[in-house]
Amino acid sequence: MTEPSTPTTVAVEAARGRARCRLVPGAFGPRVQGGDARGARVALVATGALLLGGDEVVLDLEVGAGAWLEVVETAGTVAYDAAGRASSWTVRARLGAGATLVWDGLPFVVADGAEVTRRTELVLDRDARVVLRETLVLGRSGERGGAVRSRTVATCEGRPLLVEDLDLSPQVRALPGVVGSHRVVDSVLALGWRPVSGADPGDGAYRFDLDGPGALVRWLGDDLHRSGAVDDSVAAWRHLP
Template structure:
C-alpha cells in the first residue's frame, strides 16, 4: 500500500474553501485546501449549510507575508465561516504585508462570515483587499473589525480596499487609507478612535430594528459602521446588529 503525503503549504499558497449543493439538495464542501496562514476546518454538520472554521496556522502577519483566501459558494449553496480567534499584524520593521480575499457567490448562494478583529500593531504596514462578486440572488453577511494598535499603542499603517459587485454592477467600492497616523487622527476622519467595526449585508437589505448608523447602499445592500476608542464597546453593539440581521 502506498501512503500519500500532502506537501505543507508554501508562503503565498491560498486557503481555498469551495461549497456546492449536490443533486440531493445537500450542502457539501467540494474543496477545503489549507494555505500558508489559515486552515479550513469543518464544524459540526448543519442540515441547511456548511460550517467552516478558519484556523490560524501561524502566529500572525510579519513583513513579507501575503495571506491569500479564495471563497466560492455554488448555486443555492450556503456557507458559514467562523474565525475562532483574531489576527495580529506585528511590527514589520520597515517591511509590508498583504491580506487578500476573493469571494465568488453564485445565483442563490449565501455566505455568512463572522470575522474576528484584525489588529495592526505599531510598526506594521498592511495592505488589505476584499473582492466580492455576487451573482443575481446571491447574498453575503459580513462582520469586520479593524483595530489600530494593541493596548497602549498608536497602531501601524493600514490601507484597506473593498470592492463588491452584484450581478456585474458595483455595489460597494471603498478605499480606506489609514496609512498616516497624523492624518487619520484629524477631526472628521477617525479623531481619537482606533477601532473601526462594520456589519455589511450584500445582496439584500435586512429588516430588523432601526440603527442610527445604518447606511443603505446603492443597490441591494446595507451597512452599519461604528468607531470607538476601545474594542469591547464596538464588538458588543456589532454583535447585536449581527444577530438581528442574521435572524431577519
C-alpha cells in the same frame, strides 16, 4: 511565515445528503465544523504566526448556487511590527445565484510598526447574500497602531455595489472625516438585500444604506466591548438556512 503563501481555498456546493467541500490549506487550515446538504460551517485555523512583515495571505471563498457557507475564525489576527516590510491580507469571495456567505470576523489588530494592505473582493450573482463583519483595531494596549489601508469592492450581478478605500495610516486617520482619535473601526456589511429597518442602531453606531441592495453599520470607538450595536446587527442580518 515571511513569504507569499498558497491561497487558502474554501469551496462549497450543495449536494444530495451533504454539501461537497473543497478545502485547500495555506496560511490557514480550514476545518469543517458541521453542515447539511446545502452548506457548511468552516473554521479557519492559522498554520503559523500571522501577520509578519512580507506575508501575503490570500483566502479564496467559493459558494455555489443555492449553497451557504459560514466562516468561523478561531482567533483574531495581529499584524506585528514589520520593521519596514509591508504585508497584505486578501479575501476573494464569489457567490453563485441564491448563495449565502456569513463571516462574523474577529478583530484584526495593527500593532505599532506594522504596514498592512487589506483587500476584500465580493462577487455576487442573482439573489446571493453576504453578511461580513470586519473589525480593525489600531494598536495593542498602549499603542497608537501602525498603518493599514482597507479596500472593499463588491459587485452584484456584474454591477458595482460598494467600493470603499479607507486609508488608516497614522498621518491620515486623524484628519477630519476619517476616524479622529478613535482606535477601533467595527463594521458589518449586508449585501444582496436591504435589511428592513432603516433606523440607526444607536450606541454610537450608524447605518448607511447603499445605492443598491445592501447596508453598512459602522461603529467608531476606543473599547471594542462597547460595539454591541454591531453585534446586534450581525445577529439580525445573518441568514443561515
